[in-house]
Every structure is written in C-alpha cells, then in structure tokens.
Amino acid sequence: MRLSWSDPRLRNLVWQILIIGAVVLAGWYLAHNTNRNLEQRHIATGFGFLGQAASIPIGESLLSYTPSVSTYGRALLIGVLNTLKVAVAGVVLATVLGTLVGIARLSPNWLLSRIAAIYVETVRDIPVLLQLFFWYGLLQTLPPPRAAFHPLPGVFLSNRGVKLPTIAWHAAHFWALVAFLAGCVLVWLIGRAADRRQAATGRRPRTWPTTLAALLGLPILVWLGLGAPLHVDMPALHGFNFQGGISITPEYAALLTGLVVYTATYIAEIVRSGIQAVAAGQWEAAGALGLPRGLVLRRIVLPQALRVIVPPMTSQYLNLVKNSSLAIAIGYQDIVSIADTTLNQTGQSIEGIAIIMAVYLTFSLSISLFMNWYNAHIALVER
Amino acid sequence: MMIGKTAAAAALVGLALLAGGTAARADGSGSPTLDAVRARGQLVCGVSGDVAGFSLPDSKGVMQGIDADGCRAIAAAVLGDANKVKFTPVTTQNRFTALQSGEIDVLLAETTWTLGREAGLGIEFTGVNFYDGTGFLVKKAAGVNSAKQLDGATICVQPGTSTELAIADYFRAQKMKFTPIEIQDLQQIRAAFLSGRCDVYSTDSSALAAFRSTQGDKATDLVLLPELISKEPLGPSVRKGDDKWFDIVRWTGFAMLTAEEEGVDSKNIDQLVTSATNPDVRRLLGLDGDLGKQLGIDNKFAYNVIKQVGNSEEVWNRDIAPMSVPRGINQLWTKGGLMYAPPMR
Incomplete structure (x- = not known):
C-alpha cells in the first residue's frame, strides 16, 4: 500500500475508519448524554425492579398471577x-x-x-x-x-x-394426547410408504382408513382403556x-x-x-x-x-x-x-x-x- | 448498578430519549426553566385536556378547569400575563417523560403525589391543588351500594395510573377478586363502561363526578359508591434540580390560598391596592416587602395572579362547583378543610 490518496486501498481504508468513527462517536454521545441527564435528574436506573412485587391488575393471563404479590x-x-x-x-x-x-x-x-x-x-x-x-x-x-x-x-x-x-384435566387426557402425537408419526410413515408404492407401481394405495384409525382410534382407545374420565x-x-x-x-x-x-x-x-x-x-x-x-x-x-x-x-x-x-x-x-x-x-x-x-x-x-x-x-x- | 445503567443507555442509543434535555445556561436568573419560559415568552404547561373540571376545552376552544387555571396563575406570576400559556395535552403514559425531558415546564394533569414518583422519577410536587381519592362508579341497575359488594366485578381502569395500584391493593386486602379492563384512551374506556363491558369504572372520584356530570339525563343512572379506597393528593410537579422554579410554582399556589384566607379576590383587589392596611395583604400584593423579588420574579406577582385568575375559592367556584362536587376537605383549614398555606413573609 502506498501512502498516496490515489491508492484506492488507502482511500477505502480512510473512509471506512472515518465512518466507523462517526458511528461510534454518535453512539457514545447518545449513551453519555442519556446517562448524564439521568444522573442530573436523579432518576434511578437498572433492572432491579423486575424482582419487585407488581401492582398491575391483569385481566387475561396464561400463567397464574396475583397483583401486589407476583413480580x-x-x-x-x-x-x-x-x-x-x-x-x-x-x-x-x-x-x-x-x-x-x-x-x-x-x-x-x-x-x-x-x-x-x-x-x-x-x-x-x-x-x-x-x-x-x-x-x-x-x-x-x-x-x-x-x-x-x-x-x-x-x-x-x-x-x-x-x-x-x-x-x-385428567392424566388420561395426557396419555390420549401422547397417543395422538404417536398417531401423527404413524400417519407420516404411512404416507411415505404410500409414496414409495406409488413410485414403484404407479398406483397409490388407499390410505384414509388407516390414517383415520391412527389419528382418532388410537387416542380414543387409550382414553377408554384408562377408564374414560370426563x-x-x-x-x-x-x-x-x-x-x-x-x-x-x-x-x-x-x-x-x-x-x-x-x-x-x-x-x-x-x-x-x-x-x-x-x-x-x-x-x-x-x-x-x-x-x-x-x-x-x-x-x-x-x-x-x-x-x-x-x-x-x-x-x-x-x-x-x-x-x-x-x-x-x-x-x-x-x-x-x-x-x-x-x-x-x-x-x-x-x-x-x-x-x-x-x-x-x-x-x-x-x-x-x-x-x-x-x-x-x-x-x-x-x- | 453501573453496568445496568450502561446497558440501558446503550440499548437506547437510537432513541435518545433525553438527548434534547435543557442544558444549564451560564447567565440569567440561575433557573434554566425560568430563563427558558422568559425567552419563549410563554409557559408550556402539560395538562390532560380531557377531564371536565380539571382541563377541558370549552365550546370556544379555551382550556377550562382547575389545572388550566393553575397554569394561567404561573404564567401570570412569571410573565405578568395569564394568557401566555401553551397547553400541551399529555397522557398518563407520557406525562413524566414530557416533564423529565423538558418538553413541558410544569405538569398539571391530576397527578398523584407519591413517594415513588418523587424519589424515582426526577420530579417534585410543589403542593396539592385537589385532595382526591379513588372511587367507583357503577350503574344503578347493578344494585350495588358498597365497594365491598364488588367481588368478581369487571373494572375499567386506565393503565399507568395510581388507580391501578389502589384497586389491586384494595381487592387484595378485602380478599376479593376482580377482572381489569385496561384501556388507555379515555373516550374508549368510558364507552366500554357505558356499553356494559365493565361493571365498574374506577378513577379519582372527582373525575368520576365530572364524567357523570357530562352524561346529562343519564347521570341519575350512575351511582358513585361511598368508599374512597386511597389518598390521591393531586398537584403540580416540576423537574428536580431547579429549586428556584420549584419555589415559584409552589408559592404561586400558596398565594391563591393566602388570598382566599385574607379575603382578597379579583374583584376587590384594585380597591385593596389603594386601601389595604393589613400587613399580610400589603406583603401579598407587593406593596410592602420583597416577596416576589426573593423568588426572582415581579414583586407584584400575586397581584397579577389574583387579578387575572382569581383566588382559590374563585377558581373552585368557576371550575369544580358546576359539577356539583362538594368542596369538603378541599376547604381552607379555617373552614375545616386541608388547604393550608404557610405564612407569606
């Protein structure tokens, strides 16, 4: 690399350093200014509040929540x-x-x-x-x-x-759900087998009876077997x-x-x-x-x-x-x-x-x- | 602590929430806010702008209410003209940021004075212009006459208010349950209450009374429950660190109370300027002493406030009384209320 402005590599390097410098400087200025203003105005900072009890009433929640107790x-x-x-x-x-x-x-x-x-x-x-x-x-x-x-x-x-x-909710429902997931895997396997058969013979076998049995029959059987709680x-x-x-x-x-x-x-x-x-x-x-x-x-x-x-x-x-x-x-x-x-x-x-x-x-x-x-x-x- | 601060600041590099804050000036009164107001020739006052009795534009577009008059009083004290006010509407969500960042000079938006806000937000309350409490508004048809019967009720409440805190604490203490509906927009939340989405509308009782008074014939279908479940002292707040400005805002409020106590109002004030002999009144009006000068403003600041805006009783009668809210604890201490101004001397 020559130390001359006509060298494109040097020119690129200088421009890149300048631009990165400007971006870093702008970022530093904003962070510094925010910090200084926060300090001047005595505004507390930090994420410590996450562990404090929250008095926010929440109407709709997927988790259990008690206002004034939960964080x-x-x-x-x-x-x-x-x-x-x-x-x-x-x-x-x-x-x-x-x-x-x-x-x-x-x-x-x-x-x-x-x-x-x-x-x-x-x-x-x-x-x-x-x-x-x-x-x-x-x-x-x-x-x-x-x-x-x-x-x-x-x-x-x-x-x-x-x-x-x-x-x-009952434990039997959980096992029925497991059976349903197993049924899904079974259906996927049946589908692949049917694909292979179709590729080999040109004719696709009928799959819907087995599919139905795997998806519905299996979970129902499990549920009935566990005493059919409802x-x-x-x-x-x-x-x-x-x-x-x-x-x-x-x-x-x-x-x-x-x-x-x-x-x-x-x-x-x-x-x-x-x-x-x-x-x-x-x-x-x-x-x-x-x-x-x-x-x-x-x-x-x-x-x-x-x-x-x-x-x-x-x-x-x-x-x-x-x-x-x-x-x-x-x-x-x-x-x-x-x-x-x-x-x-x-x-x-x-x-x-x-x-x-x-x-x-x-x-x-x-x-x-x-x-x-x-x-x-x-x-x-x-x- | 330090790490958290840097991380937070770095996360906000692009936002620069506080980048436009006011810088201290070298010359002037020593109060950056006072200098800024004078240079601008106008006071920028943060108000809610949609609560009858506190700040709501009338049919001519003029902001009316106890908060609006509070802004006018400060403008009269500082600039000598009560009309040199720019009203900036703020929401419950952005009001503190607006004050912290210097977008507004003073905040008068039915804001409750609490320790948390004063210690953690970098703002200071200069006093109380209205002693309030969280109340409940229900429909008569619900057949409820006490807050203790509200177990299981759905309650409409504005997010980001101290009402939220008060309700959460109250229901917990009473071992009752409720479902909150939190809607930010005031019109939407009122519509939700009127349509029956919520059984209860809860906020400061004064605001509930104001809302009921705007309902015309249907006002009698709405019942304000007797319980006030929290203390809500409402008042003006300013940024921390500008003590001179704090003093001006605080003593402007006290001047209006002192005027009521001494029987000085906008009608008799000009006569009193020539005839007053009571030393307290003479000091208040700037005839004797240098109370105004000590604050760094016109020595006749109280005269301007009372002449142009009125004393605290006149303001009450103009703004709050039409909603048929009794003055109660907002009376002067001499009449059994809580309004008490320290001596102006």
Whole structure:
C-alpha cells in the first residue's frame, strides 16, 4: 500500500475508519448524554425492579398471577405470552384467509372474484387502528351477561366475550394426547410408504382408513382403556359474571379479528401475484393431462408460486406482529400495555422501552430466520 | 448498578430519549426553566385536556378547569400575563417523560403525589391543588351500594395510573377478586363502561363526578359508591434540580390560598391596592416587602395572579362547583378543610 490518496486501498481504508468513527462517536454521545441527564435528574436506573412485587391488575393471563404479590418480571412475561398468543393465531389465520381470498380473486366465478376484490380494495385502505375500534365497538353491542345469547348448552355469547365449557384435566387426557402425537408419526410413515408404492407401481394405495384409525382410534382407545374420565366444567352466571369454563375476551377477539382481516388483504394480493407469476403454460400442460383444476392448483401451481410468495409474506408476518402493539388502544394487555404500566409505576422508562424493543426484535428475527430457512428449503434446486 | 445503567443507555442509543434535555445556561436568573419560559415568552404547561373540571376545552376552544387555571396563575406570576400559556395535552403514559425531558415546564394533569414518583422519577410536587381519592362508579341497575359488594366485578381502569395500584391493593386486602379492563384512551374506556363491558369504572372520584356530570339525563343512572379506597393528593410537579422554579410554582399556589384566607379576590383587589392596611395583604400584593423579588420574579406577582385568575375559592367556584362536587376537605383549614398555606413573609 502506498501512502498516496490515489491508492484506492488507502482511500477505502480512510473512509471506512472515518465512518466507523462517526458511528461510534454518535453512539457514545447518545449513551453519555442519556446517562448524564439521568444522573442530573436523579432518576434511578437498572433492572432491579423486575424482582419487585407488581401492582398491575391483569385481566387475561396464561400463567397464574396475583397483583401486589407476583413480580414485575412475571407480569412482563405474561405480556410477552399474550403478544405471542395473538401473533401466532394471527399469522396462521391471516395466512389461511389471505390464501383463500387470493385464490378466490382469480376464480372464473364472477361473483366470487368480485367479492374478493371489493374486500381487498376496501379493507386494506382503512387504517388498522380504526378497524380495531370498529371490531371492539361491534363486540360491545352484544347483550350483557344476564341476557347473553345461549345457542348451545354451556356456550354463552355476551359483551364479556364467548364462554365455552372445558373438560377438567385428567392424566388420561395426557396419555390420549401422547397417543395422538404417536398417531401423527404413524400417519407420516404411512404416507411415505404410500409414496414409495406409488413410485414403484404407479398406483397409490388407499390410505384414509388407516390414517383415520391412527389419528382418532388410537387416542380414543387409550382414553377408554384408562377408564374414560370426563368431567365438563360448565360456565354459569354467578354474581357479576360467568364463572367456570374458558372465555375468549372481546379484547382478544377484536384484536385478532382486526389484525387477521387487515393483514389477509395484503396476503391475498401476494398469493394472487404468486399464482399469476406461474407461466400459463403450466396450467395448460396440466389441463392437457386431464388433471382437475383443484389438483392442478394444489400440486402444480401453488408449489411453484410459493417461491414468489414466501419473501414478501415474511414482511406481512412481521407487520402483523408489530401491529399487535395497537392492543393497548382496545384494552388487550400485551407486552406494550404491561411494560407501559410497569415503566409508569417504577419510572424506569429507558429499561421499559428497551424491554419492549428487545421482545419485538426477538419475535421479528425469529420469524425472519424461520422464513428464510423455509424459503431456502423450497427454492428451486438448480442442477 | 453501573453496568445496568450502561446497558440501558446503550440499548437506547437510537432513541435518545433525553438527548434534547435543557442544558444549564451560564447567565440569567440561575433557573434554566425560568430563563427558558422568559425567552419563549410563554409557559408550556402539560395538562390532560380531557377531564371536565380539571382541563377541558370549552365550546370556544379555551382550556377550562382547575389545572388550566393553575397554569394561567404561573404564567401570570412569571410573565405578568395569564394568557401566555401553551397547553400541551399529555397522557398518563407520557406525562413524566414530557416533564423529565423538558418538553413541558410544569405538569398539571391530576397527578398523584407519591413517594415513588418523587424519589424515582426526577420530579417534585410543589403542593396539592385537589385532595382526591379513588372511587367507583357503577350503574344503578347493578344494585350495588358498597365497594365491598364488588367481588368478581369487571373494572375499567386506565393503565399507568395510581388507580391501578389502589384497586389491586384494595381487592387484595378485602380478599376479593376482580377482572381489569385496561384501556388507555379515555373516550374508549368510558364507552366500554357505558356499553356494559365493565361493571365498574374506577378513577379519582372527582373525575368520576365530572364524567357523570357530562352524561346529562343519564347521570341519575350512575351511582358513585361511598368508599374512597386511597389518598390521591393531586398537584403540580416540576423537574428536580431547579429549586428556584420549584419555589415559584409552589408559592404561586400558596398565594391563591393566602388570598382566599385574607379575603382578597379579583374583584376587590384594585380597591385593596389603594386601601389595604393589613400587613399580610400589603406583603401579598407587593406593596410592602420583597416577596416576589426573593423568588426572582415581579414583586407584584400575586397581584397579577389574583387579578387575572382569581383566588382559590374563585377558581373552585368557576371550575369544580358546576359539577356539583362538594368542596369538603378541599376547604381552607379555617373552614375545616386541608388547604393550608404557610405564612407569606
């Protein structure tokens, strides 16, 4: 390397050092300034508050929680799980709905394709926050608990949400679940055997009777063998509200519906573009072989369309997860809601915001990693 | 401790929450906030902006209420003009950050004075402008007449408020259970209560009374339960570390109480300026002594406050009395209440 400005290697090195220096300096300045201001204003810092008892009332929780006894750490964990609960269900349902609508938009049925088009073009143009208010407001027009709709025994529909009966948990149920999982493995093995048979003989053996037996018969046999215990926990109106059973709260229902209905419009367009990206010759060639339209879509077009669909789909999943932070507007206690209350009660704003950011970053990076892996998995193998 | 601090700061490199804080100035009064207010020619006051009786714009868009008048009083004391106020609406979530970061000069948003906030948030309360307590509002149809009957109830509450803490503690002490619905937006939370999503709406009892008074004919369907389950002294707060500004805000409040105690109001004040003989009144009005100068502001600051905004009784009658809330413990100490100003001398 010559010590001359005309040497491109030296030039690159100097520029890189300068830019890295500027970034580090900016970072140092922000950290230093924040620290100095915190000190000047006598604001306590640190994550010690996570172990203190939290007086945050939490309405909806997957873990046991007692306000004024459980810690802030546990409250925040419940927030994370609540976010996860809406994110996982939202991603699955939005994918199903979006795919169906995307296919419907390409349907030769005029009415179906028009309805799908109108749905996509209206819903995606309205801000998602307003849609959440709409769904939440709609659910509040349901009758109060005392006048709840009662379509089936044990099922109540009121402005407190949907109440469903549950089955009291018993060890036999656990073993039935194990049997079901074993059945799943069995079904997969049967499928592979059928594939081999088809490859060898060109004829696929009938698999549905064995599949059904493995999936349903096995768990039922185990359950019966262990004495068939069954105790149904029925919800009943008691005092202000229903007791017993499980409930889907209006807040969760409104948030999930709002996010799914909104995100599905984008997914529908991605699916439509993916299908249209598959050359028309593929349809025609499959048609010439006499395959029915549904089979062509499932076995020939969609697998090829997936390569176009998956990368933009990742962005929509990320959007859905991040939009779930709007939950605070309609009273669903996700991580943002609980972290907000935490930072308000403890005054640890920086730590609180850092926790929220870390949670979303973890969720988003996990989704990205999985989707990138899946994308590589389905990519066309070039020979 | 040190490690936690660095980690937290590093995590926030991109956020720079406090990067825009006020820097101490070399010249001026020695109070960065006072200098900033004077240079701006305007007081920036954080208010909630949606609670009747405390701060709510009227039909002409003018902010009305006891908090709004508190802001006007500080502007009158510092700048000589009660109208030089910019009202900045804050939420229960961002109010402390707004104050810490210097976005607002003073916070008057029905904020409860607690040890935790004063010790941990870098803010200080200058006094109390309203003694309140957490209450419960229910529908008459529910047939409830005591908070002890609320076991199993669904309660609407705003996240990030001291109400949350009070309810959690109260239900635990009473060995009762409840389901919270925590909605940030005030309009949404009220809608949820009216629609029957919640059995109970809980916040400071004054705010509940204010809410009920805005319901018109339906106000009689709503019942305020007799129990107040917590102490909620509400008052103005300022940033820590600016003692001169703290003194100004604190004594502006005391000046209004002293005026009520001495019988000085916005109507008789001009007459008193020429005729007053009571030494306390003469000092208050800046005719004798240098009370204002000691605070670093106009010696007639109390005159400006009382002339333009009124004394504490006038403010109460204008802002709170129309909601038919009895003054109760918010009376002057001479009338059996808790409002007590130290001597102004």
